Amino acid sequence: MNMLVDGEWRTDAYQTTNEDGAFERGTTSFRDRIEDDPDARFQPEAGRYHLYVCRACPWAHRTLVTRALKGLEDAITVDYVDPYRGEDGWQFTPEKDGCTPDTVNGSDYLREVYVEADPDMTGRVTVPVLWDKQEETIVNNESAEIMRMLDTEFDDVAEHDVDLYPEGYQEDIDEIIEAIYEPINNGVYKAGFADSQAAYDEAVEELFDALDHWDSVLEDQRYLAGDRLTEADIAMFTTLVRFDEVYHTHFMCNHKLIAEYDNLWPYLRDVYTTDGVAETVDIDHIKEHYYTTHPDVSPKRIVPKGPAPDFEAPHDRDELPGGPPADLV
Ligand SMILES: N[C@@H](CCC(=O)N[C@@H](CS)C(=O)NCC(=O)O)C(=O)O
Incomplete structure (x- = not known):
């Protein structure tokens, strides 16, 4: 795989699987x-920060959903890279539908943004990236941390009065985000990128055990942490919305479709139809990215037609206690 080494772009510089054939996600560089503190180096100000994302990426998608739910579209600008990632890494191709130029740094490749922030950078060039236009550097490129910052530090500039990390729920939210990370969010990748049958078997078993567990939790509560939509739901949503279209086929997570789950499926439609969320989902970019970017997994680069789940079909989740934040209804 490709990465920066001492600020130079290198191909085949890192391995994604260990000696047992199991996928290992690399660590994140900018933290x-x-x-929201007058002494802080990075303070929440409208117009100061910028997101670089790929619409296909589930980690980047967390930051887009948070930005939309909070009403931060005017305060935090965003650029969208090409969903296809080739030898040169993430690229800006403004001529393509749904993509933009790099409106802040004018780069052709996202790696240039990383080198701008750290000329000696060694590491993966990933999305999302949270860029500070004032200090001209990357603040952070870890999606869970960016999601938390957008949610909790920007209330003075956010257009919606929405709290996705409410008091009384915080411990549960943190536990859920952590609990779903390995088996579900990263689990689909561990299944898809496994280089051995044993590694694949283990990942798929853990994935579906976890999905079964959360399906039963959602039987009598509307959201993962109870009656309120929280960051934990965003973290789950961006994996679930890709599942039937991509992970089920491309990553061979085909024990079951999400559409076959009694509760996860209406829950997914519930979150999808929450005000502002659907606009953040780009199924064409999602499918193009996965089916064309991983030649080891899909060498023909053919994007399948189906199954096109109807995320807007009515659900009966509003019979359960709670609901989306009042400002979004
Ligand atoms: N820990 C990071 C992971 C981000 C990540 O792996 N993004 C993928 C896209 S889905 C990426 O940019 N991969 C490029 C690479 O690994 O070279 C996060 O959650 O923000």
């Missing part, structure tokens, strides 16, 4: 924080 600063925006804080």
Whole structure:
């Protein structure tokens, strides 16, 4: 796989699987924080920060959903890379539908943005990236942390009065985000990128055990942490919405479709139809990215037609206690 080594772009510089054939996700390089505190280096200000995302990426998608639910579209700008990632890594192709130029740094490739932030950078060039236009650097490129910052530090500039990390729920939210990360969010990748039958078997078993568990939790509560939509639902949503279209086929997570689950399926439609969420979902980019970018997995680069689940079909989740934040209804 490709990465930066001492600021130089290198191909085949890192391996994605260990000696047992199991996929291992690399660590994230920029971990600063925006804080609503007058002494903080990075303070929440409208117009100061920028997101670089790929619409196909589930990790980047978390930041787009949070930005939409909070009403931060005017305060935090965003650029969209090409869903196809080739030898040169993420690229800006403004001529393509749903893509933009790099409106902040004018780069052709996202790796240039990383080198701008750290000329000696060694690491993967991933999305999402949270860029500070004032200090001209990357603040953070870890989706869970960006999601938390957008949610908790920007209330003064957010257009919606929405709290996705409410008091009384915080411990549960943190536990759920952590609990779903390995078996579900990363689990689909562990299944798809496994280089051995044993590694695949283990990932798929863990994935479907976890999906079965959360399906039963959602039987009598509307959201993962109870009656309120929270960051935990965003973290689950961006994996579930890709599942039947991509992970089921491309990553061989085909024990079951999400559409076959009694509760996960209406839950997915419930979150999808929450005000602002559907606009963040780009199924064409999602399918193009996965089916064309991983030649080891899909060498012919053919994008399948189906199954096109109807995310807007009515659901009966509003019979359960709670609901989306009042400002979004
Ligand atoms: N830990 C990061 C992971 C982000 C990540 O792996 N993004 C993928 C796209 S889905 C990427 O940019 N991969 C490029 C690469 O690994 O070279 C996060 O959650 O933000």
